[in-house]
Amino acid sequence: MNKKEDLNFEDAIEELEKIVDDLEEGGLALKKSLEKFSRGIELIKYCNEELNKTEKKIEVLIKNDKEIKKIVPFEDEFGQ
Amino acid sequence: MEYNIDNFYSVSQISNYLEAILTQDKILQDLWVKGEVSNFYQANSGHLYFTVKDKNAQLKTVMFRHKSRKVDFEIEEGMEIVVHGYINIYKDRGEYQLYADQIVPEGKGTLYQAFEKLKKKLEEEGLFDKDRKKKIPLIPKKIGIVTSPTGAAVRDMLSVVDRRFENISILIVPSLVQGDQASRQIVEGIDYLNSRSDIDLIIISRGGGSIEDLWPFNEEEVVRAVDASKIPVISGVGHETDFTITDFVADLRAPTPSAAAELAIANREEIEKHLDNLSKRLLQNQRTRIENAHKKLASIAERRLFKKPSELFIDKMQNLDELSRELKYKMEQTLNKSRQRFNILSSKIDALSPLKTIKRGYSITYDQENNLISDINQLEVGQELKTTIINGDIISSVQKIEENGGLDE
Numbered sequence: 001m002n003k004k005e006d007l008n009f010e011d012a013i014e015e016l017e018k019i020v021d022d023l024e025e026g027g028l029a030l031k032k033s034l035e036k037f038s039r040g041i042e043l044i045k046y047c048n049e050e051l052n053k054t055e056k057k058i059e060v061l062i063k064n065d066k067e068i069k070k071i072v073p074f075e076d077e078f079g080q
Numbered sequence: 081m082e083y084n085i086d087n088f089y090s091v092s093q094i095s096n097y098l099e100a101i102l103t104q105d106k107i108l109q110d111l112w113v114k115g116e117v118s119n120f121y122q123a124n125s126g127h128l129y130f131t132v133k134d135k136n137a138q139l140k141t142v143m144f145r146h147k148s149r150k151v152d153f154e155i156e157e158g159m160e161i162v163v164h165g166y167i168n169i170y171k172d173r174g175e176y177q178l179y180a181d182q183i184v185p186e187g188k189g190t191l192y193q194a195f196e197k198l199k200k201k202l203e204e205e206g207l208f209d210k211d212r213k214k215k216i217p218l219i220p221k222k223i224g225i226v227t228s229p230t231g232a233a234v235r236d237m238l239s240v241v242d243r244r245f246e247n248i249s250i251l252i253v254p255s256l257v258q259g260d261q262a263s264r265q266i267v268e269g270i271d272y273l274n275s276r277s278d279i280d281l282i283i284i285s286r287g288g289g290s291i292e293d294l295w296p297f298n299e300e301e302v303v304r305a306v307d308a309s310k311i312p313v314i315s316g317v318g319h320e321t322d323f324t325i326t327d328f329v330a331d332l333r334a335p336t337p338s339a340a341a342e343l344a345i346a347n348r349e350e351i352e353k354h355l356d357n358l359s360k361r362l363l364q365n366q367r368t369r370i371e372n373a374h375k376k377l378a379s380i381a382e383r384r385l386f387k388k389p390s391e392l393f394i395d396k397m398q399n400l401d402e403l404s405r406e407l408k409y410k411m412e413q414t415l416n417k418s419r420q421r422f423n424i425l426s427s428k429i430d431a432l433s434p435l436k437t438i439k440r441g442y443s444i445t446y447d448q449e450n451n452l453i454s455d456i457n458q459l460e461v462g463q464e465l466k467t468t469i470i471n472g473d474i475i476s477s478v479q480k481i482e483e484n485g486g487l488d489e
């Protein structure tokens with residue numbers, strides 16, 4: 001899959017749903033169905049990557065009156 | 081009316097009669113009463129009992145639990161309130177009382193009015209329209225939360241996050257959530273998050289409180305900032321029964337801060353299941369498809385044509401043999417015919433050959449230029465002739481020419 005492809009998670013899921021529906025409906029030529037299948041695999045891979053991409057990080061913005069901002073872990077600043 | 085042993089009413093009859101009169105009275109069945117709270121008492125059942133009084137009179141009041149749950153402030157002795165409800169009699173005690181269904185602290189009437197006025201105005205502007213609602217991302221990459229970093233709301237939300245989901249990135253933007261400064265700070269928080277490129281969902285939140293506490297979320301500047309946010313906003317303000325104008329304009333309204341966190345991230349498990357299901361279906365479908373293709377291929381390979389491909393041309397070979405045999409026969413026939421014809425012709429030619437004639441004693445005579453002599457007019461006396469017979473040539477000269485008129489053949 002082209003990494004630069006402008007894909008987001010929602011669109012990927014939607015496209016994947018359509019591919020699975022199309023394939024299950026049948027009536028596609030083998031070559032076409034193989035193309036769709038490999039696209040489906042790409043999308044699943046992409047979605048799994050997206051699901052596991054974010055890391056757990058809880059931060060808090062600190063600002064003083066002069067608008068100087070920094071970001072620190074929430075627990076460091078407000079943890080009990 | 082004189083006393084008569086047969087002419088009296090029972091107490092119940094009087095009570096019922098009074099009740100009938102009261103319940104038919106339009107004013108008494110739907111009224112607002114203003115006064116001061118005294119003898120306030122909350123029973124274990126959740127019902128509230130108190131008296132509303134002014135300088136000269138008092139009115140017993142009861143508010144049952146299912147109504148009292150909606151009271152969003154602490155009722156205290158001496159507090160000035162406005163109560164809504166209806167008057168009826170409590171027959172057990174022979175007392176009339178106010179059955180309350182709504183209590184507003186006196187002085188807050190203006191807030192309620194302001195709320196309704198702004199809500200109506202923004203509704204007419206279309207700010208609450210469904211088609212303005214942005215989609216909440218299924219898997220938010222980073223959630224910005226505008227809230228008090230020390231309040232109960234943030235702790236509730238973070239405990240949901242802890243419980244539900246390992247990988248989530250959150251940036252908390254501290255803000256006052258009540259008082260005069262709050263609305264400006266909430267707006268700044270929303271604007272700040274919109275200025276970042278990594279936030280794809282905003283939650284604005286605070287815990288429950290009185291209408292004054294929640295008031296910043298009814299301020300026009302906050303509502304407009306939520307409406308203007310390019311990033312989808314979930315509002316999680318107060319308790320389930322609290323509605324703020326921010327709730328109406330937010331892309332999604334959560335009844336509580338915890339619910340806001342749930343709504344923001346709860347999708348994940350379902351999404352994972354859904355994705356898992358889709359990939360199983362995709363693989364199963366493809367497996368079936370390939371199996372079917374294999375089966376079909378195998379059944380085609382089983383056909384005679386592929387098992388004994390020679391059969392495809394065995395007939396042709398036979399046919400070819402027949403054709404060549406026929407060709408050979410035809411050729412021989414033609415050849416024989418030609419040969420016969422040749423024999424006939426050559427025997428004819430043999431018969432006609434001058435050599436045969438010469439053998440029988442005839443001769444041929446030529447002049448000096450080897451022209452065949454067949455007419456006496458070609459000749460002159462003394463002319464040299466060459467006469468060919470079977471075994472040689474005779475050279476002679478013409479002595480005399482005699483015409484005989486021509487021999488018949």
